[in-house]
Each structure stands twice: as structure tokens, then as C-alpha cells.
Amino acid sequence: MKLVVLGAGESGVGTAILGKQKGYDVFVSDKGVIAEKYKKVLLNNDISFEEKKHTESKIFDADIVMKSPGIPDKVSIVKALKNKGIKVISEIEFASKYTKGIIVGITGSNGKTTTTMLVNHILKKGDLNVGMGGNIGESFAQQVAENNFDIHVLELSSFQLDGIECFAPHIAIITNISPDHLDRYDYMFENYINSKFRITENQTENDFLIYDYDDEVISNWLKNNKVKATLLPFSLETELKQGVFLKDNNIVIKYKTENIIMNKSTLALKGKHNTKNAMAAAMAASLLKVRKEAIRESLEDFEGAEHRLESVLKINGVQYINDSKATNVNATFYALDSMKTPTVWIVGGVDKGNDYLDLMPLVREKVKAIICLGLDNQKIVQTFCNVVDLIVETAGAEEAVKVAYKIAEKGDTVLLSPACASFDLFDNYEDRGNQFKQAVREL
Known part of the structure; x- marks a missing residue:
């Protein structure tokens, strides 16, 4: 039985290891570059792989295909596999x-x-x-x-x-x-x-x-x-x-x-x-x-998850909170809802079809200034320009934190809760959170 694994990240490499152990003939294909740590695992386990391309002849030869969760169903190779009647499943x-x-x-x-x-x-x-x-x-x-x-x-x-x-x-x-x-x-x-x-x-x-x-x-x-x-x-x-x-x-x-x-x-x-x-x-x-x-x-x-309403530092009476894991409006709603002091809110990134109006009552009540952190902040500015006096656009975590430091007064909270994905300026939400924390520590 031939198992083809699309995507050589955590779930892809894990599936390849299990597949090999269970007697499958395993081939891993990644359209991008495979991270060094995963490449090592594949080499150590003697699993054949390719990167920077999908060789169709090798992929269409599969009896079963495991597709990594990051690959959408709409991708042409996945559509082609399904058209050929080849089973495409997830790691779980x-x-x-x-x-x-x-x-x-x-x-x-x-x-x-x-x-x-x-x-x-x-x-x-x-x-x-x-x-x-x-x-x-x-x-x-x-x-x-x-x-x-x-x-x-x-x-x-x-x-x-x-x-x-x-x-x-x-x-x-x-x-x-x-x-x-x-x-x-x-x-x-x-x-x-x-x-x-x-x-x-x-x-x-x-x-x-x-x-x-x-x-x-x-x-x-x-x-x-x-x-x-x-x-x-x-x-x-x-x-x-x-x-x-x-x-x-x-x-x-x-x-x-x-x-x-x-x-x-x-x-x-x-x-x-x-x-x-x-x-x-x-x-x-x-x-x-x-x-x-x-x-x-x-x-x-219990100690909470990193990047989820994580207290970073208190500087000059201002509390800095990292909620980088808030990648949608609902998560940010929880974050703003739990704020007890006037809040300088850092928001923005890749918008996944967000409707910010749900946040309006909380923003009115709690937010004294908005700092935009993203390449396209038009929607955020349009939504809140009539309820928040100060909206500043910034081009990275370090700049956002420096601006927040100038705006925030003793007793305020600076909250990074982006309500968006991070892929415009950062590798992922962890990278965004870590850059924010680093910038706060350097104040």
C-alpha cells in the first residue's frame, strides 16, 4: 500500500513515521521548503520525500493520501486526487x-x-x-x-x-x-x-x-x-x-x-x-x-496558554498583555470583555472576513486608543474612527509597542489582541506574540 503525505510539517512527518511503522510505502511531498528539523526526522527514518514541488506521477500513484490541515481542499492537486477517486484524509x-x-x-x-x-x-x-x-x-x-x-x-x-x-x-x-x-x-x-x-x-x-x-x-x-x-x-x-x-x-x-x-x-x-x-x-x-x-x-x-491573555510586564503602572492567539473577533471580544482599566488596543493583521461591529460596545466602553498592526487597516479605521479619538497605524510590533508606551498612562492596560491572522508581518501568531513581548522588555 502506498501512502503519500502532502505537507511535511508536524502532522505530515508524524503520519509518515506511523505509516512506515505500519508497513506502508511512504512518500512525502511538500510544495515549499521542508524545515531542517523535519528533514532530519525523514532522513533518520529513511522516508523518501521531495520539497519545492509536487511530482504528480508519484502522488497519483497513491492508494491513500494524508493532506496536512494547512492545505485547502481547493488546491488543484487535491481536486485532481479526488477526481481520480484516491482517498484524501487527515492525520487524525x-x-x-x-x-x-x-x-x-x-x-x-x-x-x-x-x-x-x-x-x-x-x-x-x-x-x-x-x-x-x-x-x-x-x-x-x-x-x-x-x-x-x-x-x-x-x-x-x-x-x-x-x-x-x-x-x-x-x-x-x-x-x-x-x-x-x-x-x-x-x-x-x-x-x-x-x-x-x-x-x-x-x-x-x-x-x-x-x-x-x-x-x-x-x-x-x-x-x-x-x-x-x-x-x-x-x-x-x-x-x-x-x-x-x-x-x-x-x-x-x-x-x-x-x-x-x-x-x-x-x-x-x-x-x-x-x-x-x-x-x-x-x-x-x-x-x-x-x-x-x-x-x-x-x-x-493551572497556568494558562502562552499568547492567550498572557501578562508580560508592568511598566510605569501600565500593564502589557499579550493575546496574540486572538486570531478572530470572538477571541478579541473575550479579551476586551475582561479588561478592567482604560485600554490601548493593538489590533490588525490578515482579515479573514471579520465583522468588527460586534466589538463596538466594548470598544466604546473600554478603549482609549487603537494602534493598528497590519498592512491593510482600512476596515478597522473605518469601523472605529467615530468612537475612538486616537487611531495610529504602525508597521511592526516594535513600533506598535513604542507608540503604546507614549499613549498609555499609569493605570492603563496595553492589550495586543489582533482579531486577525498574522501572516502579513509575522510567521505565525507565536512569532507575533514573541516580537511583542521582546519589544515590551526592551522599553
Whole structure:
């Protein structure tokens, strides 16, 4: 059997390793330059590859193709493969066939990284043999090849879910759904929503779907579509018959029995969205029989994800916060919502079809100045020019931070929360966040 892997990044190389271990004839093809660390792995494992091109004769010879999540379905080589009837799947589909471990799959427009890290943290504290991967950390396929985990906690993007056929997590979590990546979904929100719900399409009555009861998009979809899995919602607003909810500010889990886990005031991560992330993670852990003491302790001592509302430094009474991971409007909404002081907001990058009007009430209430960080800031300027007196355009993280330093006064917050992708000025959101942090340290 010939396995062709398109894209030699984390998921591609992981799939190649697992494929070779399982006896496939593996060929890796990347249209760009393969990073040195991945090239070494391919050479060490004696896996044949090409870079800077796709040789069609070698690719069309495949029995099965694993496409990296970054490659859109619209690309001509992918279309051609599908026309020839060659199966094109994602890494999680390929790897899930080779593990007997329980899979906890986590998706959503925002909060999925934090929730994935929380679930992993709780399960480790509960002494379970667990590995974390998918869209975060190591590739799932490589973990399956090299470790024997009893549980895999996977962060799953919609792109990874687009390439599944039989993949079914035992526990699925959908943190929330708001417009994102619409450029990959023909600018139709409906397509993106359906993509997220693929996480539950192969689940059975013995599986669980944990979701945000307060999220209208999710609730509406569930009203109109059948799901086999047991539904376990979480809510900040409603006391539920079954699921996770707040009662007298306590987080309560109700499934078969009712347990008070902890008071929400003792959660390590602050903000409504993080309370929801904690509820989802607690529910998943309790299904996996982790003791409630271990759940509580984990939620009290958890340290958040880098680049997600990360405090950098306080300089002259001004707090600098790195929220570079906010690559869509909804994530930035959470960030602005959690600001308690007048805010100098650094925003902008590659716009994925954003509608900034959702942010208007928060900007009116909290933002004293806007610093644009992107090559094309027209939409941001047009949206907010009547509500914010000062809007400055800058051409990089260092300049943005220097301008913020001049504008901000004692007691203010400088918040990098771009609401956009980073690919115009930076390699990725991590690079953007790191450049921001470096610039703050050099003030």
C-alpha cells in the first residue's frame, strides 16, 4: 500500500513515521521548503520525500493520501486526487485507526487550546497515562507510533475534522462557534459550523458531547440535527438537568449524581470564557473517573496558554498583555470583555472576513486608543474612527509597542489582541506574540 503525505510539517512527518511503522510505502511531498528539523526526522527514518514541488506521477500513484490541515481542499492537486477517486484524509483519521486509547477531542472557534491543556493537566494530576496532541504540541500520529497512551487529548481544528471518515472521539467538546476561517468555507458560516460538528458525526450512544449551552449557534444546530452521543451541556446562565452549571457561584457537575466541584472564585484562570473552559474540562475529567479533589486542585493551579491573555510586564503602572492567539473577533471580544482599566488596543493583521461591529460596545466602553498592526487597516479605521479619538497605524510590533508606551498612562492596560491572522508581518501568531513581548522588555 502506498501512502503519500502532502505537507511535511508536524502532522505530515508524524503520519509518515506511523505509516512506515505500519508497513506502508511512504512518500512525502511538500510544495515549499521542508524545515531542517523535519528533514532530519525523514532522513533518520529513511522516508523518501521531495520539497519545492509536487511530482504528480508519484502522488497519483497513491492508494491513500494524508493532506496536512494547512492545505485547502481547493488546491488543484487535491481536486485532481479526488477526481481520480484516491482517498484524501487527515492525520487524525489515519492515526485513530492505530490506537486503542480513549480519545478526547476538543474543537471550537476559541478556547480549544486552553481547554485541551486543562483536560491534559487534570488527567495527569489524576495519574492517568495521557498524551496531548493534534493542533497543539506533538502530532497525534507520532504519539500513536511512539507511545502507548491510554488517553489522547486532542485539540482539533475544523481543517483536521474536514478530512475524517470514521474518526470518533469517546468524549467530544465544542467550546463555542463564531465566524472564523470563512475564507476556507466559501464565506458561508453554515459550512464552517457543519465542519465543527463533524467531531460528533461518528459518535455512538456510548460517547459524550460536551458543549456550551449558552451558545446560540450550537443550540440552533442541535435543534435541527440528530446527535447519537449523550449530550452534556455547560452553562453560566441556566441550572441544567444534566451537565455543568453554576449554583451560588459554585461549579456543579450533574450526571448520574450531583457534585459540587469548587467555587468559581478560586479558578486559576479568570474571565467568563475561562470559567466555561474549566467547566468543559471538569466534565470530561469526571467522565474519566478523576476524583473531584484532583479536578479542583488542577483548576486552581493551572497556568494558562502562552499568547492567550498572557501578562508580560508592568511598566510605569501600565500593564502589557499579550493575546496574540486572538486570531478572530470572538477571541478579541473575550479579551476586551475582561479588561478592567482604560485600554490601548493593538489590533490588525490578515482579515479573514471579520465583522468588527460586534466589538463596538466594548470598544466604546473600554478603549482609549487603537494602534493598528497590519498592512491593510482600512476596515478597522473605518469601523472605529467615530468612537475612538486616537487611531495610529504602525508597521511592526516594535513600533506598535513604542507608540503604546507614549499613549498609555499609569493605570492603563496595553492589550495586543489582533482579531486577525498574522501572516502579513509575522510567521505565525507565536512569532507575533514573541516580537511583542521582546519589544515590551526592551522599553
